[in-house]
Amino acid sequence: MSTPPAIRIDNLVKRYAAPKGAKGEEAQGKLALNGVSFDVPQGSIFGLLGPNGAGKSTLINILAGLVNKTSGSAEIWGFDIDSQRRNASRAIGIVPQEIVFDPFFTPYEVLENQGGFYGIPKKDRRSDELLAAVRLADKRNAYARTLSGGMKRRLLVAKAMVHSPPILVLDEPTAGVDVELRRQLWELVTEMNREGVTVVLTTHYLEEAEELCDRIAIINHGELIANKPTRELIEMAREKIVRVETEADISATPAHETFTKVERLDDRALEVTYDKDKLSAGQVLAILQEQGLTIEDVTTREADLEDVFVQLTGTGA
Numbered sequence: 001m002s003t004p005p006a007i008r009i010d011n012l013v014k015r016y017a018a019p020k021g022a023k024g025e026e027a028q029g030k031l032a033l034n035g036v037s038f039d040v041p042q043g044s045i046f047g048l049l050g051p052n053g054a055g056k057s058t059l060i061n062i063l064a065g066l067v068n069k070t071s072g073s074a075e076i077w078g079f080d081i082d083s084q085r086r087n088a089s090r091a092i093g094i095v096p097q098e099i100v101f102d103p104f105f106t107p108y109e110v111l112e113n114q115g116g117f118y119g120i121p122k123k124d125r126r127s128d129e130l131l132a133a134v135r136l137a138d139k140r141n142a143y144a145r146t147l148s149g150g151m152k153r154r155l156l157v158a159k160a161m162v163h164s165p166p167i168l169v170l171d172e173p174t175a176g177v178d179v180e181l182r183r184q185l186w187e188l189v190t191e192m193n194r195e196g197v198t199v200v201l202t203t204h205y206l207e208e209a210e211e212l213c214d215r216i217a218i219i220n221h222g223e224l225i226a227n228k229p230t231r232e233l234i235e236m237a238r239e240k241i242v243r244v245e246t247e248a249d250i251s252a253t254p255a256h257e258t259f260t261k262v263e264r265l266d267d268r269a270l271e272v273t274y275d276k277d278k279l280s281a282g283q284v285l286a287i288l289q290e291q292g293l294t295i296e297d298v299t300t301r302e303a304d305l306e307d308v309f310v311q312l313t314g315t316g317a
């Protein structure tokens with residue numbers, strides 16, 4: 001028997017209600033999710049990647065029970081989010097995109113209150129253990145309003161884990177945070193995953209998804225456009241780019257049937273895009289020289305997730 005997925009999303013649709021008095025296309029309301037389906041495998045760090053406005057938070061908020069879906073279904077740890085909402089909620093911890101706190105509670109109190117909310121008996125609560133895990137033990141009794149942005153984020157991670165859910169979801173955990181804090185959050189996430197927690201994180205940073213996630217789904221305009229192991233996804237970026245600078249002005253833009261694209265940057269520079277499976281950079285240069293160019297300088301660019309994204313969506317991220 002194969003392991004059931006941690007999360008199963010099936011043909012999820014969300015259309016937000018139109019603003020009052022909206023006309024034309026706007027009157028139908030914003031279609032934020034247009035039939036999205038995918039599974040999150042147990043034990044993975046799963047990246048939900050997409051540009052701003054793609055529908056990531058809408059999807060997470062439906063799982064959290066904060067937004068009502070229009071149609072489709074979702075299961076969390078095998079529990080249907082409609083018919084088994086309580087069990088579904090208990091199986092997931094969510095760190096929302098927006099930081100909201102009562103500023104007059106201390107980190108310890110925030111976690112104790114959350115434990116109370118879930119009906120966890122005092123002796124079974126893990127508040128101090130969680131504070132240590134997110135490196136906030138020394139802020140145990142400080143007011144939440146005195147914490148830095150990064151500390152608040154970490155406290156939210158601890159808060160999401162109070163009821164020991166098998167799944168942790170982070171919605172844009174590193175948007176607008178500095179490099180140092182991003183590192184800390186990445187470590188924390190990796191650590192929790194090592195301990196068996198399935199992690200879902202949304203991000204619009206390609207680099208982040210590439211570094212952290214073992215599987216990546218990409219959504220754009222409410223539609224799933226890719227869902228693959230990270231390595232396979234990166235391999236999809238077959239295109240490579242060679243940029244050359246020439247000794248003399250380029251009189252005619254070179255062309256060849258094996259080139260995907262040739263772009264003149266200025267009088268003495270151009271970029272050739274080619275399929276790395278069909279051609280090598282050396283062959284590209286040879287073709288250019290045959291066509292009479294004297295090359296002075298060459299740079300090549302490796303495919304990364306950004307290239308995949310551009311290829312799949314036809315836009316920059």
Ligand code: ADP
Pocket residue numbers: 016017030031032050051052053054055056057058059
């Ligand atoms: P992401 O998290 O990927 O940036 P969102 O899920 O927040 O995307 O938004 C998806 C789309 O739905 C956007 O066009 C956004 O403007 C719209 N949207 C989000 N929340 C609401 C809402 N409460 N009412 C109407 N439209 C919304």
Ligand code: MG
Pocket residue numbers: 056057058097171172
């Ligand atoms: Mg969002």
